[in-house]
Amino acid sequence: MTAARAGQARLDHRRVLRIAVPIMISNATVPILGAVDTGVVGQMGLAAPIGAVGIGAVILTAVYWIFGFLRMGTAGLASQARGAGMTDELSALLSRSLLVGLAAGVLLVLLQKPIFQMAFLISPASAEVETLARKYIQIRIWSAPGAIAVYSVTGWLIAMEKTGSVLVLQLWMNGVNVVLDLWFVLGLGWGVEGVAFATFLAEWSGFALGLWLCRQAFAVSAWRDGTKVFHGASLRWMASINRDLLIRSLLLETIILSFLFVAADFGDVTLAANQILVQFLHITAFALDGFAFAAETLVGQAMGARNRIRLRRSALLASLWGAVCVIGLSLVFLVFGARIIDLMATAPEVRSEARTYLGYMVLAPLAGLAAWMFDGIFIGATRAKDMRNMMAVSFAVYVVSACALVPLVDNHGLWLSLLATLLVRGITLGLRYPELEASADLK
Secondary structure, three states: OHHHHHHOOOOOHHHHHHHHHHHHHHOOOOOHHHHHHHHHOOOOHHHHHHHHHHHHHHHHHHHHHHHHHHHHHHHHHHHHHOOOOOOHHHHHHHHHHHHHHHHHHHHHOOOOHHHHHHHOOOOOOOOHHHHHHHHHHHHHHHHHHHHHHHHHHHHHHOOOHHHHHHHHEEEEHHHHHHHHHHHHHHHHHHHHHHHHHHHHHHHHHHHHHHHHHHHHHHOOOOHOOOHHOOOHHHHHHHHHHHHOOOHHHHHHHHHHHHHHHHHHHHHHHHHHHHHHHHHHHHHHHHHHHHHHHHHHHHHHHHHHHHOHHHHHHHHHHHHHHHHHHHHHHHHHHHHHHHHHHHHHHOOOOHHHHHHOOOOHHHHHHHHHHHHHHHHHHHHHHHHHHHHHHHHHHHHHHHHHHHHHHHHHHHHHHHHHHHHHHHHHHHHHHHHHHHHHHHOOOOO
């Protein structure tokens, strides 16, 4: 499908599913890699290497995640360019985004010492674990440019409705990582450094594969046309969107981290129970990502084509499937939630504590549906300022709710505050939707 035809192509349930399903499968592979990393170092028979890989991976993931706005911003802008039939801009936009990602990675390499020194100051690691984790990070950081630039590749592929390629990319990176993990650690005995080298090579090879998967963009000369790639207005608009998305994401991450930190004050058992239940939220987010990404793509194309009716239909179709998904997940959590908890924990007291709060996990997918789907809709429409502002409102609601409820009902107050945040985010973005839809006629 060419860029010029994207905004007029048939829009139906099959098209939504064609975009969403590969993303859902891709997300399902994410936990596998972490399990393999942990499993291979676990064969060494020592606790420190397991902790080192875990802490090192968490630190790097948190730092890389700061640049996740590249995926969202690129997806929204590219979808609109595709809907408007702007083939040259599609090509130049990918180069623009890749340059930002590569530059961000180089900056992390240059600033690695102060960044990771700060990370280890707040990390509860023993001296042995910290030493091994530093070795792990010092190897992996050299693939930061490729790892961050892959966000740009992923966003562009999603905008082009090439989510099958996103799945191929994810499977390739995870597959290479797993094979090299086994070889380097179990075969060559490289330990923690072997896990790091495996990921280093997987990330650079993934970047190379990503460029090949985006070869359609490089068939257009605009990708190397400096006047188009460095076009002033386009750069300023991209920077504005990415800035607002970054602020929004930092507020969201603060909510998630504070949720875990506050839970720690309730004791180890409650903290463990919350950690288990948070995995239910991750499952929900992974499942809904597919339909949110479909909304990004289709809404963005409709916005680029200046077609309000098509925009509304895109939002409704994607949200309908999102609703089917969350209803199914809520029912699964209601019927099988206790069994899932038993699979994830063996300690009787942790199982009992997690069951106490399981009801919130039954409600969470329903409470978060609007927030997750509107995120996709607003990303596609590049309404990043609205996303930033409504997240700020939701953040304030979370802080006030937690301050009021936690002293009264402890962990129940914490979960109620989180659910309130999801509801408020969906409601406030919903109030902004009519203006978003009307703007399709004005672009």
